[in-house]
Amino acid sequence: MLPALSEQRWQLPAPLGALADPEHLGRLNPDGVEPLPLPLLAVLARRGRRTAAAIAQLLEPEAAPAPNAHFPDLTKAVERLDRACIQAEPVAICGDYDADGMTSTALLVGVLGRLGAQPLAAIPSRLDEGYGLNPAMVERLAAEGVRLLVTVDNGIAAEAALDRAEALGVEVILTDHHTIPERIPPHLALLHPARTPPGSPFRGLAGVGLAYVLAAGLCRHRRREDGLAMARDLFCIGTIADMAPLEGVNRRWLMDGLPRLGGSSLPGLKALQRLAGTEDTPLDAQVVGFQIAPRINAVGRLGDPQLVVELLTTPDWERALELAQACEGLNRQRRELCEAIEAEALALLEADGPARSNFVLLAQSHWHHGVIGIVAARLVERLGLPAALLAAEGGGLLRASVRAPRGFAVDAALSRCADLLERHGGHPAAGGFTVRAENVASLQQRLEALATEWRESHGGGHPVEPEALLHFEVIDRQFLAHQRRLEPFGIAHPQPVFWSAACRVEGQKLLRGGHLQLELAQGERRLRAMGWRWQGGADLPEWLDVAYRLTLNRWQGQERIQLDLVGVRRGAAPETDWEVQLQRNARTYWCRRLGDGLVVRNAQGEELHSSSDPQHPYLRALLEDAAMALGLVA
Numbered sequence: 223m224l225p226a227l228s229e230q231r232w233q234l235p236a237p238l239g240a241l242a243d244p245e246h247l248g249r250l251n252p253d254g255v256e257p258l259p260l261p262l263l264a265v266l267a268r269r270g271r272r273t274a275a276a277i278a279q280l281l282e283p284e285a286a287p288a289p290n291a292h293f294p295d296l297t298k299a300v301e302r303l304d305r306a307c308i309q310a311e312p313v314a315i316c317g318d319y320d321a322d323g324m325t326s327t328a329l330l331v332g333v334l335g336r337l338g339a340q341p342l343a344a345i346p347s348r349l350d351e352g353y354g355l356n357p358a359m360v361e362r363l364a365a366e367g368v369r370l371l372v373t374v375d376n377g378i379a380a381e382a383a384l385d386r387a388e389a390l391g392v393e394v395i396l397t398d399h400h401t402i403p404e405r406i407p408p409h410l411a412l413l414h415p416a417r418t419p420p421g422s423p424f425r426g427l428a429g430v431g432l433a434y435v436l437a438a439g440l441c442r443h444r445r446r447e448d449g450l451a452m453a454r455d456l457f458c459i460g461t462i463a464d465m466a467p468l469e470g471v472n473r474r475w476l477m478d479g480l481p482r483l484g485g486s487s488l489p490g491l492k493a494l495q496r497l498a499g500t501e502d503t504p505l506d507a508q509v510v511g512f513q514i515a516p517r518i519n520a521v522g523r524l525g526d527p528q529l530v531v532e533l534l535t536t537p538d539w540e541r542a543l544e545l546a547q548a549c550e551g552l553n554r555q556r557r558e559l560c561e562a563i564e565a566e567a568l569a570l571l572e573a574d575g576p577a578r579s580n581f582v583l584l585a586q587s588h589w590h591h592g593v594i595g596i597v598a599a600r601l602v603e604r605l606g607l608p609a610a611l612l613a614a615e616g617g618g619l620l621r622a623s624v625r626a627p628r629g630f631a632v633d634a635a636l637s638r639c640a641d642l643l644e645r646h647g648g649h650p651a652a653g654g655f656t657v658r659a660e661n662v663a664s665l666q667q668r669l670e671a672l673a674t675e676w677r678e679s680h681g682g683g684h685p686v687e688p689e690a691l692l693h694f695e696v697i698d699r700q701f702l703a704h705q706r707r708l709e710p711f712g713i714a715h716p717q718p719v720f721w722s723a724a725c726r727v728e729g730q731k732l733l734r735g736g737h738l739q740l741e742l743a744q745g746e747r748r749l750r751a752m753g754w755r756w757q758g759g760a761d762l763p764e765w766l767d768v769a770y771r772l773t774l775n776r777w778q779g780q781e782r783i784q785l786d787l788v789g790v791r792r793g794a795a796p797e798t799d800w801e802v803q804l805q806r807n808a809r810t811y812w813c814r815r816l817g818d819g820l821v822v823r824n825a826q827g828e829e830l831h832s833s834s835d836p837q838h839p840y841l842r843a844l845l846e847d848a849a850m851a852l853g854l855v856a
Contacts, residue, residue, distance in 0.1 A: 229757065230789050231684060231685050232686045234688065234721070234850050235268050235687070235689055235850070236268070236850075237846035237855065238267055238268070241267055242264070247260050247267065248260065250263050250266070250267065251274060252274045252275070252278035252281065255278070256704075258707070261690045261692050261696070263277075264689070268689055268690070280473075280715075281708075283470075283473050285474065286471040286474055289424065289439065290439070292419060292422050293413050296413060296435065296436070299410070300436070300443050302393065302411070303334070303370075303372075303436070306334070307334065307337040307338040311369070312342060313342070314363045314372070315327045315330045315331050315341055316359065316371060316372070316373045316376065317343065317373075317531075318375040319345055319527045320375070320463075320464070321460060321463035321464060321519045321522065322375050322428050322463060322466075323375035324345070324518060324522055324534075325457075325459050325460030325518070325530075326430040326456075326460060327374055328456055328533075329430060329452070329456040330374060331343050332453075333437040333440065336449045337449060343527075343528055343531040344359055344363060345527040345528065354376040354377065354379070354380050355371075355383040355384070356380070356382070360387045361386065364387075369391065369392055370394075370395070371387060371392055371393070371395070373395070374430075375399070375428070375430070375433075377394070377396045377397070378400055378407075378414065379403050381405065383407075384407035384409060387408070393410045395411045396411070396412045396414070397412075397413040397429065397433060398414055398432070399427060399432060402414060402416055402417075413432045413435060414432075415427050415432070423470035423474075424470065426467040426714070427470075428461055428464040429460070429464070430464065431460075431461060434453050434454070434457040441453070451482075454475070454482070455491065456534060457479060458475075458476055458480055459510055459514060462476070462510045462511050462710075463511065463514075463518060465511075465712060466713060467714035467715075468507075468711070468714055469714050477710065480505065484504060489539045490535070492542070493546035496543070497549075498517065508711075511712070517546075518549065520549065521549055521552050523593055524555055524590070529548055533545040533549065556592075556593055560596050563593065563597045563611070564600055566586065567597060568604075578607075579607075580607060580673035580676075581607065581673035582605060582610070583665070583669060584610075585611070585612035585613070589612075590613065591613050591615075591623075594622070594623045595611075598610060598611045598623050598624060602627055606627055607677075608625070608632070608673055610655075612657070612662070615656060619656055620656070620658075621656050622656070623653075623654050624636070624648065624652060624654060626651060627684075629676065630673065630676045632648050632651060633650055634650070635669060639665055639668050639669065642657060642661045642665045643656065643657050643665070644657060644658065686769050686788060687719065688719045688769040688788075689720065691721060691850075691853055693722065693744065694742075694743075694749060695744075695746075697749065697783060698783070699783070701772070705718065720770060720771075721769040721789075722767070722770075723793060723852070723853025724765060724793050725742045725744050725793065726742065726765055726795070727764055727765070727766060728743050728748065729741035730761075730762055736755050737753065738753035738758075740762070742766070749783060749785055750775075751768060753787040765794050766791065767791050769787070769789035769790070771785075771786045771788065772784075772785065801813065802852055804822070804847055810825060813851055813852055814852070815852055815854070816831065819831065819833050820845070
């Protein structure tokens, strides 16, 4: 979503100082590989990769070390599963109803089934049972003869359920990546990233990554490599869908697995590709994240997660296509619900008038629990404010999903409201809680105070934070090919955001769906730009500075370089005497170009010229900031 000009708060990157010199920056290129363009090196330097060795590690990460040395209980877990395979024993796989939990469950169900065990998926209902393993599930499974249970993407905090399992003689292998409680419930073996040594490349694994470690260990122990291809494919889908950090073994395994994903032998994945219209598109992280993962996630939000497990494990193409069509139907339903709830939420905000709160809290009893988190995220994109949407749970309770912009810590905010809540949890960007109806007004007041304090310290508006200056003349297929060398992109390693100054608007129009299409020119080069879900009008000024991600748009068999806009601001023609305001250490300065250099003026009217070459560190840093603001340096 692209907010209106008045809602955007641009924050240009810090100057690179001496490293910005092309000769110095070029030395970051590792030996023996094709050099990266300077703007990409500038992005990596600002992300902390300021040596050739650090960039080499990004381009070609080291192979994963032997996991047994990092997971103390892995050998014990593999040996127990090995016995289950030899004896054709029933094994319950208890997962979660999000994409990570469903792909983790499918991964172990598929591998264990190939190796001789009798696996069954046990995923609780989002609406009826809530998150994670519960005592009733344990009792039901034990009554069915299950004596071994593996949790994936949950279990570490299921104290009551695991105490009950111990009492019933059910052994439990825990694989989870959520916070470890003070008291760890009884278990046979535990695989958890926090239990690995400090600095371990396994620290960033999501639930599906832990399931992959366990499955791969079992396959190698039994010398059965036939399950590894399936496990690798589902690892790629689940890791991207869960937005796990793309570093350490996550990055290495995705780089190995994504190129093979398009040739996967899984009928369910092929069926999802067909319905998503991506059969002829390379299955990179973007396609998986925006086309495949939402169709899987929709099932966990609105339907029965068993559908996804069967889809990803069935060997039958016709059955896979039938199940994929059911996913498609639920995904359409999810989109319709989200659009309806978003429209209703915006109408409620409009009814409140211009005096808008700094924390958006809206409640409607009929809203669907499965999608209110998506709509809360859309409100954050639209408004730049933290948002919570609440729906009725019964018994005088309301259940909420919370999302927030970067800088507002959801988990910390909910902890400061714990006395008003029945339950709560989450991480800095997202969370959830259950609250009694009579406490909602007090909760809103407290969250409003926390959001006001945050906004006063961080500033309002949507932050636009480009990472490097880019001139249109260098944007071509070769530059895009170099950018692809930095893939896969995701959490901890996002796709770069560039900015270009003094771009002339040659054409602009609003498209159906509220998208803004621009034709931009810089010098002799012209490019198309798209502002998705644009919140402003269609009458932009003639000159703009633009922040964007570079993409290759594929449409009706044609490919075209496109700028996906994340921010726009008023600019000026290169030859004009245009001033840019600069804030530094609570002082305001005015900067403008002067021939090939620049001049900075303070509030007293004193001027500092770049040609004067000042030696004082503050003045030199001030000129560097001014050059960055005027688009003169990368």
